[in-house]
Amino acid sequence: MTRTVYHDCIKPILLFGLIVFVALLRAQPAPAAGTETLTVAGGCFWCVESDFESVPGVIGAVSGYTGGTTASPTYGQVTKGGTGHYEAVQISFDPARVSRETLLNMFFRSVDPTDAGGQFCDRGDSYRTAIFVSNTGEKAQAEAAKANAQAALNQTVVTPILQQSTFYPAEAYHQDYYKGEKLVFTRFGPKRQKNAYKAYRKACGRDARVKQLWGSAAPFTGS
Template sequence: MQILEKLKPLVLTGLIAVWFSAHGNPLHAQSTEVLTVAGGCFWCVESDFESVPGVVEAVSGYTGGTTANPTYKDVTRGGTGHYEAVQIVFDPAKVSRERLLELFFRSVDPTDPGGQFCDRGDSYRTAVFVSNSQERALAEQTKAQAQQDLGQKIVTPILPAKTFYQAEDYHQDYYKGDSLVFTRFGPKRQAAAYKRYRQACGRDAKVAQLWGDAAPFAKGH
C-alpha cells in the first residue's frame, strides 16, 4: 500500500501530461486573440502581418459568404459571397487589436469598393470582421481615425464575423514557399513568384502613394 501511495502522484502527473498533449495548453490558447480582415490577395496580407512583432501566425482563408467549404476556384469565380481573408492570431500582451487595425487600414487601399490593386471583383474587396459590440466599436473608431488621416472616404465595411474556412494548403505561407510553380513570368519558386506578382500588381506603389510614410509595409517590398 505504501508503494501505491508513493506512485499516485507520479500517475497523476502522467495523466495530466497526457491530457495537455491531447487538448493543448489552455493557458496558451487563452493568451492569444484573433483579428479577421480582408485586404485583397491573402498572400500579401499574410506576408505583411506575419512580420509584425506579437503576431503568432496569419492564416489565409475565406469568410463572409454563404457557401460552405468553398474552394479557391469557387471564391474567385464569384457568387459565394466570400472574401479572401486572413485570420491574424496575436498575443495582446505584445500587440493590441487597435494597433493591428491601424496597420491594416494603412496597408490597403480602403477607398476602393471594387477590389484591390490589380485584383478585381467581390472576393478581393476589403473588410474587417467583428465578433461582438466591443470589437465593432474599436473597428469603427479606428476606421474613423484612418479616414480622418487619409482625408478620403473609406469604404471598407465592418461586418459580423461568419465561419472562417481555411484556404488550401498551398496558399498558406505562399510568400515564403519553395515549391516550383508556373507563372506568366515562367517557372519560379513560390517566394520569387510572389515577389513578382506583388510588384506587378502595384500594391506597394499604390499604398505608398495613398499613405506615404504612414504605410507600414510598402517600404519593405
C-alpha cells in the same frame, strides 16, 4: 478456460492503449493563454498574411474565406464569384505585445480602403476590403480605426465592418505562400513560390499604391 485467458490478455492491452492515448493528449500544444484573433480582408491573402506575420506580437496568420454563404468553398469558387466570400486572413496575436487597435490601424495603412471594387490589380467582390467583428467592443474599435483612416486620408473609406461568420481556411498550398520553396509555373516563368509571390506583388502595384496613399505611414511597403 480459453475465454478467461483471452480476457486476462485484453485488460493489459487496453490499459496500455489508454496510457498512450493520455500521453499523446498531454503532448499536444495548448493554446496560448490570452491569444486573440482579428479577421480582415485586404485583397490577395498571400500579401496580408505576409505583412502581418512580420509584426511583433502576431503569433500567426491563416489565409481563408469568410463572409459568404457557400460552405467549405474552394479558391476557384470564391474567385469566380457568387459565394459572397472574401479572401480573408485570420490573425492570431498576443494582446500583451500588440493591441487590436494597433493592428487595425496597420491594416488600413496596408490597403487602399477607398477602393470598392477590389484591391490593386485584383478586381471583383472577393478581393474587397473588410473587417470582421464578433462583439460590440470589437466593432467600436474597428469603427474608431476606420474613422481615423478616413480623417488621415481626407477621403471616403469604403471598407465595411461586418459581423464575423464561419472562417474557412484556404487550401494548404495558399498557406505561407510568400515563403514557399515549391517550383511553380507563372506568367513570369518557372519560379519558387517565394519569388513568384514577390513578382506578383510588384506587378500588381500593391506597394506602389499603398505608398502613394499613405506615404511614410504605410507599415509594409517594400516587404
